[in-house]
Amino acid sequence: MTLDDARSLDRDDPFAEAARLFDLPDGMIYLDGNSLGPPPKPARQALDHAISEEWGQDLIASWNSADWMGLPLRTGARIARLIGAPENSVIACDSVSVNLFKLAAGLVMQGRKGVAVERGDFPTDGYIMEGLSALSGTPFTYIEPGAGVAGLPDGVEVLVRSAVHYKTAAIVDIAAEERQADRLGKAIIWDLSHAAGVIDLKLERDGAKYAAGCGYKYLNGGPGAPAFIYCRPDMAEGFSQPLSGWMGHVTPFAFQDGYKPAGGVSRFAAGTPSVLAMTALYGALSVFDGVDMGVAEAKARALGDTFLEAVSPLGLATISAPSAQRGGHVSLVHEDGYAIVQALIAEGVIGDFRAPDIMRFGFAPLYLTHEQVFRAGQRLLEIVRSGLYRDPRFAERRAVT
Amino acid sequence: MTLDDARSLDRDDPFAEAARLFDLPDGMIYLDGNSLGPPPKPARQALDHAISEEWGQDLIASWNSADWMGLPLRTGARIARLIGAPENSVIACDSVSVNLFKLAAGLVMQGRKGVAVERGDFPTDGYIMEGLSALSGTPFTYIEPGAGVAGLPDGVEVLVRSAVHYKTAAIVDIAAEERQADRLGKAIIWDLSHAAGVIDLKLERDGAKYAAGCGYKYLNGGPGAPAFIYCRPDMAEGFSQPLSGWMGHVTPFAFQDGYKPAGGVSRFAAGTPSVLAMTALYGALSVFDGVDMGVAEAKARALGDTFLEAVSPLGLATISAPSAQRGGHVSLVHEDGYAIVQALIAEGVIGDFRAPDIMRFGFAPLYLTHEQVFRAGQRLLEIVRSGLYRDPRFAERRAVT
Numbered sequence: 036m037t038l039d040d041a042r043s044l045d046r047d048d049p050f051a052e053a054a055r056l057f058d059l060p061d062g063m064i065y066l067d068g069n070s071l072g073p074p075p076k077p078a079r080q081a082l083d084h085a086i087s088e089e090w091g092q093d094l095i096a097s098w099n100s101a102d103w104m105g106l107p108l109r110t111g112a113r114i115a116r117l118i119g120a121p122e123n124s125v126i127a128c129d130s131v132s133v134n135l136f137k138l139a140a141g142l143v144m145q146g147r148k149g150v151a152v153e154r155g156d157f158p159t160d161g162y163i164m165e166g167l168s169a170l171s172g173t174p175f176t177y178i179e180p181g182a183g184v185a186g187l188p189d190g191v192e193v194l195v196r197s198a199v200h201y202k203t204a205a206i207v208d209i210a211a212e213e214r215q216a217d218r219l220g221k222a223i224i225w226d227l228s229h230a231a232g233v234i235d236l237k238l239e240r241d242g243a244k245y246a247a248g249c250g251y252k253y254l255n256g257g258p259g260a261p262a263f264i265y266c267r268p269d270m271a272e273g274f275s276q277p278l279s280g281w282m283g284h285v286t287p288f289a290f291q292d293g294y295k296p297a298g299g300v301s302r303f304a305a306g307t308p309s310v311l312a313m314t315a316l317y318g319a320l321s322v323f324d325g326v327d328m329g330v331a332e333a334k335a336r337a338l339g340d341t342f343l344e345a346v347s348p349l350g351l352a353t354i355s356a357p358s359a360q361r362g363g364h365v366s367l368v369h370e371d372g373y374a375i376v377q378a379l380i381a382e383g384v385i386g387d388f389r390a391p392d393i394m395r396f397g398f399a400p401l402y403l404t405h406e407q408v409f410r411a412g413q414r415l416l417e418i419v420r421s422g423l424y425r426d427p428r429f430a431e432r433r434a435v436t
Numbered sequence: 437m438t439l440d441d442a443r444s445l446d447r448d449d450p451f452a453e454a455a456r457l458f459d460l461p462d463g464m465i466y467l468d469g470n471s472l473g474p475p476p477k478p479a480r481q482a483l484d485h486a487i488s489e490e491w492g493q494d495l496i497a498s499w500n501s502a503d504w505m506g507l508p509l510r511t512g513a514r515i516a517r518l519i520g521a522p523e524n525s526v527i528a529c530d531s532v533s534v535n536l537f538k539l540a541a542g543l544v545m546q547g548r549k550g551v552a553v554e555r556g557d558f559p560t561d562g563y564i565m566e567g568l569s570a571l572s573g574t575p576f577t578y579i580e581p582g583a584g585v586a587g588l589p590d591g592v593e594v595l596v597r598s599a600v601h602y603k604t605a606a607i608v609d610i611a612a613e614e615r616q617a618d619r620l621g622k623a624i625i626w627d628l629s630h631a632a633g634v635i636d637l638k639l640e641r642d643g644a645k646y647a648a649g650c651g652y653k654y655l656n657g658g659p660g661a662p663a664f665i666y667c668r669p670d671m672a673e674g675f676s677q678p679l680s681g682w683m684g685h686v687t688p689f690a691f692q693d694g695y696k697p698a699g700g701v702s703r704f705a706a707g708t709p710s711v712l713a714m715t716a717l718y719g720a721l722s723v724f725d726g727v728d729m730g731v732a733e734a735k736a737r738a739l740g741d742t743f744l745e746a747v748s749p750l751g752l753a754t755i756s757a758p759s760a761q762r763g764g765h766v767s768l769v770h771e772d773g774y775a776i777v778q779a780l781i782a783e784g785v786i787g788d789f790r791a792p793d794i795m796r797f798g799f800a801p802l803y804l805t806h807e808q809v810f811r812a813g814q815r816l817l818e819i820v821r822s823g824l825y826r827d828p829r830f831a832e833r834r835a836v837t
Contacts (some may be wrong), residue, residue, distance in 0.1 A: 063495075066497045070496055071491075071496045074492050082483075090474075094474055103659060130530075130709075131708075158692060159682035162680045167678060251708070258499075258711035259504075260712075262707065269784065277571035278565060278567060279564060281533065292555055292562055294562070305531060307652070311660070312482070
């Protein structure tokens with residue numbers, strides 16, 4: 036593959052318009068949208084308006100005049116389209132960690148016994164289920180990576196599982212897992228953090244019942260953006276969750292003792308949401324207007340293929356799933372991966388490192404071109420071949436990588 | 437009292453400098469800082485910087501370069517000074533609802549039995565304890581208003597209580613309650629939502645062990661700003677809480693299976709916090725630099741007295757505590773309270789209404805003058821005397837009031 040080949044792949048880029056909505060520093064090739072998306076211009080504009088006009092001019096009245104009350108569902112509606120979820124089945128709220136707790140705790144309160152997470156899945160999923168177990172007494176167990184719902188031991192009925200694995204990017208066949216779960220009488224809570232906004236999720240079609248996901252990766256909502264919860268409407272009615280804060284009450288401003296949940300997915304709201312953070316996310320999501328997620332997923336995969344082809348002369352090991360089963364990022368293995376990633380960053384190619392030896396590169400389809408990705412691959416090639424990464428300045432570990 | 441009397445009280449306003457740091461619409465008299473504080477200029481500036489420079493230029497690297505990792509504790513440190521808490525005992529995170537859950541659930545996990553809330557206390561406190569009860573099996577009960585820790589029935593060991601009541605503004609004697617709790621072997625979790633930033637709280641001196649509070653009322657952190665948790669350092673070591681997300685892990689970026697809590701109050705972090713929302717709060721808190729909270733509390737009380745004196749000719753009933761035991765707001769009773777508040781808002785005096793008949797007016801000391809408060813009282817006087825509030829346009833109820 037040559038630079039010209041890469042450029043030719045960009046000729047009919049379906050997202051050339053969308054790319055102009057992102058603010059990225061000149062010259063930077065940002066391959067970390069799987070960890071933190073860059074600022075979309077509409078996020079900034081929405082936030083400016085929320086600060087100057089809503090908070091600044093109308094203040095408390097904005098709960099009505101700017102419909103801050105409806106913001107979590109409005110934001111959820113924009114996410115619903117991207118994940119193939121029906122109307123009114125998604126609400127933006129809290130963090131992924133807190134939302135996974137709500138869903139799993141609610142299932143435990145329904146009488147479901149035992150919660151499990153695959154070993155090596157995103158750590159917070161397991162940490163939160165440990166916490167739920169300690170509080171509720173329901174057993175918690177890790178199961179083997181990739182075992183899925185069929186790997187749940189007797190007496191464990193709830194699995195929390197990433198739809199796209201944060202290291203391998205392996206896409207799980209949600210429909211097959213849900214069919215299996217139905218046969219076995221088990222429940223799955225999907226963690227969509229590395230899937231939403233890059234994979235053509237079809238939650239409704241595939242029979243998914245419960246999911247939570249992240250607002251700051253491919254959804255570009257800003258660092259630590261609000262997360263979301265999906266709950267299939269027939270499951271939401273009657274669902275109780277223990278973080279039953281006033282914003283999930285049917286009439287929060289009646290200030291009554293005694294909790295009565297709001298209808299449907301609204302009951303997953305807990306405390307007052309950050310209007311500023313959610314406004315940024317809501318604005319950010321507008322860059323997906325008109326985006327066909329099938330086309331987006333295909334472009335992300337093609338970008339990943341371009342990158343892998345550019346670096347193929349190195350013969351690096353990979354833990355990534357094969358192209359057809361791979362989400363929006365690829366993971367290469369090198370014992371000096373940390374230093375190599377630092378050397379790349381110094382040259383304006385931003386990837387990340389995951390211990391002990393994983394170099395991770397994300398291919399968000401809305402703002403990246405094949406040319407950029409090919410150039411990034413060439414840089415990696417040069418850095419490894421030249422041994423540049425052995426420079427001592429790339430060895431110093433930082434807190435977050 | 438005359439307008440001149442009010443003006444003379446403003447002559448040596450200790451917070452005239454601080455007032456200039458707030459952006460408030462021209463002509464508005466904002467008496468709702470007890471519900472949503474107005475935008476401080478430093479909040480806006482900090483947020484602009486976070487978007488343009490941190491998120492916009494350094495992107496993912498800002499976790500290190502802008503120390504986003506340390507933001508929750510930096511923000512907590514600014515709050516600690518305002519509530520009389522020792523260093524490293526406060527962290528900004530999540531919402532009040534979620535934080536009350538963490539604290540109470542952690543106590544239940546220590547073997548404490550039974551949780552209670554006073555009837556008529558801020559509703560979310562009871563709602564959340566109901567949820568905890570449903571999940572954990574620990575009993576939940578409402579106790580009588582004002583009963584305090586001595587009113588806990590046998591077998592109920594944890595009380596969640598507002599330090600300042602959201603309706604009556606009654607200040608609880610924290611030291612006396614904590615002494616009583618120690619004698620009885622009970623635990624109190626303080627809800628500081630209507631106290632932090634307006635009352636001269638001395639948590640350490642008064643023996644408080646656990647508290648949560650709100651970032652968007654007197655702390656002016658923006659709508660739905662992150663909340664905070666206080667945990668006395670000797671209680672924090674060894675404390676387990678079930679929302680054990682990765683940001684509370686001792687080494688979040690080691691990505692290890694198996695939760696190990698971070699030291700001290702850091703273990704109360706759950707998922708990734710909103711950096712944008714927390715940056716606004718952190719910036720907002722700088723308006724308290726150099727503010728003596730004893731002086732702030734005294735001014736808030738004096739402003740409330742000025743208001744009550746201005747409206748005294750009406751002879752309205754009040755459910756507010758007497759001046760010396762009153763927090764930052766006053767609550768007047770009128771059967772047409774809703775319409776009266778709407779009529780006031782139409783004239784630029786912003787208060788709020790709490791069902792069924794409470795008109796609530798907050799007296800944030802940093803940006804209000806006695807002259808403003810006196811004028812607001814005069815407007816209320818005119819509106820009630822003239823019957824202006826009977827105009828049909830003031831009758832229509834809105835979702836949030």
